Amino acid sequence: MSAPQSYIDQHINTFQDQLFEFLRIPSVSTDSRHKGYVMNAAKFLIHQLENAGLEKVTLHETGGHPIVTAEKCPYEDRPTVLVYGHYDVQPSDPDDLWNTPPFEPTVKDGRVYARGASDDKGQSFTHIKAVESYLKTDTELPVNVKFILEGEEEIGSPHLIPFIKKHKDLLACDMVLISDTAMFGEDQPSITYGLRGLAYMEINIVGPNRDLHSGVYGGTVENPANVLCEIIAKLKDSNGVIQIPGFYDAVQPLTAEMRDAYKELPFNEEEYKSGLDLKELDGEKGYTTLERSSARPTLDVNGLWSGYQGEGAKTVLPAAAGAKVSMRLVPDQEPDKIAELFTDYVQSLAPDTVTVEVKAHHGGYPIVIDLDFYGLKAAAQAFRDVYEKDVLFSREGGSIPIVADFKKVLGVNSILMGFGLTRDALHSPNESFSLKDFHRGIKTSARFMELLPDFVE
Amino acid sequence: MSAPQSYIDQHINTFQDQLFEFLRIPSVSTDSRHKGYVMNAAKFLIHQLENAGLEKVTLHETGGHPIVTAEKCPYEDRPTVLVYGHYDVQPSDPDDLWNTPPFEPTVKDGRVYARGASDDKGQSFTHIKAVESYLKTDTELPVNVKFILEGEEEIGSPHLIPFIKKHKDLLACDMVLISDTAMFGEDQPSITYGLRGLAYMEINIVGPNRDLHSGVYGGTVENPANVLCEIIAKLKDSNGVIQIPGFYDAVQPLTAEMRDAYKELPFNEEEYKSGLDLKELDGEKGYTTLERSSARPTLDVNGLWSGYQGEGAKTVLPAAAGAKVSMRLVPDQEPDKIAELFTDYVQSLAPDTVTVEVKAHHGGYPIVIDLDFYGLKAAAQAFRDVYEKDVLFSREGGSIPIVADFKKVLGVNSILMGFGLTRDALHSPNESFSLKDFHRGIKTSARFMELLPDFVE
Numbered sequence: 004m005s006a007p008q009s010y011i012d013q014h015i016n017t018f019q020d021q022l023f024e025f026l027r028i029p030s031v032s033t034d035s036r037h038k039g040y041v042m043n044a045a046k047f048l049i050h051q052l053e054n055a056g057l058e059k060v061t062l063h064e065t066g067g068h069p070i071v072t073a074e075k076c077p078y079e080d081r082p083t084v085l086v087y088g089h090y091d092v093q094p095s096d097p098d099d100l101w102n103t104p105p106f107e108p109t110v111k112d113g114r115v116y117a118r119g120a121s122d123d124k125g126q127s128f129t130h131i132k133a134v135e136s137y138l139k140t141d142t143e144l145p146v147n148v149k150f151i152l153e154g155e156e157e158i159g160s161p162h163l164i165p166f167i168k169k170h171k172d173l174l175a176c177d178m179v180l181i182s183d184t185a186m187f188g189e190d191q192p193s194i195t196y197g198l199r200g201l202a203y204m205e206i207n208i209v210g211p212n213r214d215l216h217s218g219v220y221g222g223t224v225e226n227p228a229n230v231l232c233e234i235i236a237k238l239k240d241s242n243g244v245i246q247i248p249g250f251y252d253a254v255q256p257l258t259a260e261m262r263d264a265y266k267e268l269p270f271n272e273e274e275y276k277s278g279l280d281l282k283e284l285d286g287e288k289g290y291t292t293l294e295r296s297s298a299r300p301t302l303d304v305n306g307l308w309s310g311y312q313g314e315g316a317k318t319v320l321p322a323a324a325g326a327k328v329s330m331r332l333v334p335d336q337e338p339d340k341i342a343e344l345f346t347d348y349v350q351s352l353a354p355d356t357v358t359v360e361v362k363a364h365h366g367g368y369p370i371v372i373d374l375d376f377y378g379l380k381a382a383a384q385a386f387r388d389v390y391e392k393d394v395l396f397s398r399e400g401g402s403i404p405i406v407a408d409f410k411k412v413l414g415v416n417s418i419l420m421g422f423g424l425t426r427d428a429l430h431s432p433n434e435s436f437s438l439k440d441f442h443r444g445i446k447t448s449a450r451f452m453e454l455l456p457d458f459v460e
Numbered sequence: 461m462s463a464p465q466s467y468i469d470q471h472i473n474t475f476q477d478q479l480f481e482f483l484r485i486p487s488v489s490t491d492s493r494h495k496g497y498v499m500n501a502a503k504f505l506i507h508q509l510e511n512a513g514l515e516k517v518t519l520h521e522t523g524g525h526p527i528v529t530a531e532k533c534p535y536e537d538r539p540t541v542l543v544y545g546h547y548d549v550q551p552s553d554p555d556d557l558w559n560t561p562p563f564e565p566t567v568k569d570g571r572v573y574a575r576g577a578s579d580d581k582g583q584s585f586t587h588i589k590a591v592e593s594y595l596k597t598d599t600e601l602p603v604n605v606k607f608i609l610e611g612e613e614e615i616g617s618p619h620l621i622p623f624i625k626k627h628k629d630l631l632a633c634d635m636v637l638i639s640d641t642a643m644f645g646e647d648q649p650s651i652t653y654g655l656r657g658l659a660y661m662e663i664n665i666v667g668p669n670r671d672l673h674s675g676v677y678g679g680t681v682e683n684p685a686n687v688l689c690e691i692i693a694k695l696k697d698s699n700g701v702i703q704i705p706g707f708y709d710a711v712q713p714l715t716a717e718m719r720d721a722y723k724e725l726p727f728n729e730e731e732y733k734s735g736l737d738l739k740e741l742d743g744e745k746g747y748t749t750l751e752r753s754s755a756r757p758t759l760d761v762n763g764l765w766s767g768y769q770g771e772g773a774k775t776v777l778p779a780a781a782g783a784k785v786s787m788r789l790v791p792d793q794e795p796d797k798i799a800e801l802f803t804d805y806v807q808s809l810a811p812d813t814v815t816v817e818v819k820a821h822h823g824g825y826p827i828v829i830d831l832d833f834y835g836l837k838a839a840a841q842a843f844r845d846v847y848e849k850d851v852l853f854s855r856e857g858g859s860i861p862i863v864a865d866f867k868k869v870l871g872v873n874s875i876l877m878g879f880g881l882t883r884d885a886l887h888s889p890n891e892s893f894s895l896k897d898f899h900r901g902i903k904t905s906a907r908f909m910e911l912l913p914d915f916v917e
Contacts, residue, residue: 033771033772033774034770034771034772093774094774096768096770158772158773159773199675201775205773211736211737211738212737213890214554215888216858216887216888217758217887218658218856218857218858218859219857219858219882219886220736221758221760221788221857222743222752222753222757222857223732223741223742223752223753223857224741224742224743225738225742226761228692228760228763228764229695229761231689232688232689232761233689233692235685235686235690236689236690236692236693236694238686239686275680279668279669279670279672279681280669281668281681282812282813283682283812283813284680284682284813285811286681287679292680295679295680296677296679299679301678303674303777304685304767304781305674305685305776305778306685306776307688307689307764307767307769307778307781308764309761309764310761310762310764310784311551311763313490313551313553314490314491316490316821316822317550317763318660318762319887319888320760320762321762321763321764324761324764327767327773327774329773331675331679355740356738356739356742399675400676400679400680401675401676401775425676428670429673429676430671430672430776431671431672431776432671433670
């Protein structure tokens with residue numbers, strides 16, 4: 004075994020403790036009250052990167068949460084890998100559904116439970132430890148490595164794209180390495196070569212100038228909550244087909260070849276259902292569950308609110324109602340265009356009796372990466388060596404908008420080397436991450452760096 | 461001027477201070493954390509009734525909030541008036557929309573602002589003061605008077621009906637006097653002779669066993685929030701007609717005579733709209749605004765909740781969604797029957813992919829009182845004498861379910877002697893009550909007692 008691989012095995016307990024320290028920081032980027040914690044997570048990374056032996060470790064202030072960069076680039080003639088990750092996390096609510104405190108990492112059955120355990124603290128941390136395994140053992144780092152770690156992924160990375168555009172030289176590289184996706188199943192190494200895009204919208208409907216007594220006023224004025232439901236009901240038909248005019252115009256149809264490839268992926272629909280306690284799955288008619296989960300666009304209500312939500316009954320006719328609605332996009336749908344189509348359609352459904360406001364939150368482009376890219380091949384071999392199993396290539400339903408931006412601004416492909424699992428419960432209560440995969444992830448990353456020079460074409 | 465009427469004029473400032481003390485007690489019956497305050501409000505009334513000179517003043521414990529009774533019944537051969545009121549109030553939320561604290565009565569432009577100012581502390585308190593004006597001036601009380609004051613009106617009076625059934629003798633009377641309605645306009649005395657009934661429902665929809673990542677799972681499972689919206693959208697058609705099968709079966713159609721009477725009521729639609737900051741009103745096609753507000757049944761969403769409601773964007777596919785939906789009923793719709801029809805219809809719309817639970821909160825029967833009843837005539841004359849203006853008789857959109865129960869159990873009519881105004885903002889932030897009407901209300905109640913014996917047929 005190479006010195007770095009031995010170093011990883013010997014220090015895995017320390018690495019875990021360091022990860023737990025990272026997970027204890029409630030770096031919720033979407034909540035402005037947590038701004039200080041997000042900064043603390045950035046500082047934790049600064050310390051880790053410096054300690055690993057990286058150079059030019061820098062905390063860049065932005066208008067929002069900071070961006071952390073670092074590098075170790077000894078070679079002019081070897082490929083440069085830019086590791087991207089994010090140290091911010093989703094909100095932990097609903098907190099009462101967590102079995103253990105969301106920001107107190109708790110180990111159970113070989114998994115660590117905490118918000119951000121998988122998405123993306125646990126996964127991104129592997130690469131820092133991989134580089135450390137070279138630099139601390141005085142082993143030659145096989146490639147140039149750079150890091151860019153942001154604190155705004157969960158709010159749509161508003162400052163990252165301007166930053167990349169402004170720092171093209173600092174970030175110049177041959178590929179981006181990202182661990183923020185799930186493997187296809189336990190012990191089944193997987194590389195995601197496709198991601199859906201995102202358009203995230205909010206609808207706010209305002210009716211009368213105050214909450215009204217539903218007895219006195221009921222029947223005479225439009226009810227914003229009823230209107231909201233009527234609008235949302237018209238966004239999809241009974242076959243799950245999205246009704247926004249023009250929504251499907253840019254969607255690349257699934258080819259027979261693609262559909263065959265989906266069929267070959269191991270997938271147990273019964274297990275999928277029972278894991279969610281559902282009797283029936285549902286979605287767009289005419290497509291399989293796997294196709295619907297990654298190759299077809301979707302529309303989902305993410306949040307809904309109006310009037311009285313408390314205990315008992317309050318006979319109020321609410322003054323306002325609102326919803327968050329997001330759409331997952333596939334090539335070649337453009338988020339801005341889709342946001343515009345959504346807005347136009349919702350406004351066309353809005354009656355004159357209320358005021359309907361539609362605004363766009365963050366969006367992201369869908370992407371599919373060419374399977375012939377040499378970086379993907381090296382990553383697949385690294386996985387094979389560590390996991391002792393062939394890699395599956397698949398498309399994923401989630402969005403990492405930055406992948407499209409790296410392609411556009413830096414002109415490079417991304418390698419989505421995920422160590423997570425679907426059962427990690429990202430964005431849900433009781434998020435977790437397998438400690439075995441944390442360990443294998445570090446080893447896979449180190450092995451990837453070792454193999455990469457041989458794969459350059 | 462009679463001694464009682466002079467006494468009222470002389471003591472009006474004291475009466476106001478006593479009312480403010482009453483309003484400072486946050487007796488929110490729907491919130492179990494306020495149980496102690498509801499009790500405090502009951503004790504306040506005990507003290508007031510005893511001090512006024514009433515007899516058999518009693519606090520009756522129930523399974524919930526207490527019922528207060530009292531009486532002064534010197535005569536065998538004169539009519540007995542049972543005053544009904546409620547000392548519980550609606551929740552004050554949303555608190556941030558109040559201009560002054562909801563439980564700190566604040567006087568502005570001749571109105572007192574506080575939760576319960578009009579509904580029903582301010583209005584019901586008038587009758588205690590009216591009786592006091594006789595007993596404190598050693599003037600012969602013209603009729604027998606009884607009181608029944610409850611603390612559960614805003615949660616559907618669950619213990620009142622059993623109490624009335626059990627205490628028919630204690631409560632035996634010739635009519636019930638209730639001040640819990642609005643006058644038709646400022647300085648326009650009005651008697652409500654019709655009330656709508658109520659069926660208040662809650663829908664809870666459960667999908668997957670946890671909140672899911674909308675990227676990873678979006679497109680594969682049914683979204684409870686989308687389903688909720690689709691169900692609610694099917695409750696009414698685009699003409700505002702309720703789609704629940706059988707819903708209108710028992711509805712008494714509006715006769716030409718009734719419609720003519722509605723046309724004669726003073727009503728300024730432009731003022732109504734501008735008071736609500738609305739460009740357009742809305743409701744069931746084919747009926748006027750006034751008809752829709754009181755003589756036609758309605759369906760309104762009272763509350764809506766699902767998923768993420770916070771700042772920014774959270775890409776969650778919610779595990780559950782819920783709504784509170786209530787219907788106002790007109791003669792001869794029965795609340796239990798309507799609740800059953802609602803439940804059946806919602807269940808018929810529910811897809812197999814989620815679990816839909818429908819439950820009924822409190823309900824109430826609609827009622828219309830015969831305009832020939834002598835008590836109504838005496839009340840109209842009392843209004844005329846105090847307000848120096850003819851009384852309007854109208855139907856109201858709200859519900860006072862107990863009116864139907866008094867008819868059923870005690871066999872008596874109710875007189876709805878409202879001193880409120882539509883602008884009182886019942887159930888809304890900044891509820892208020894005119895102090896001038898508080899004063900005139902006490903005088904009208906006292907005058908009514910004085911006149912009543914002469915109207916007995």
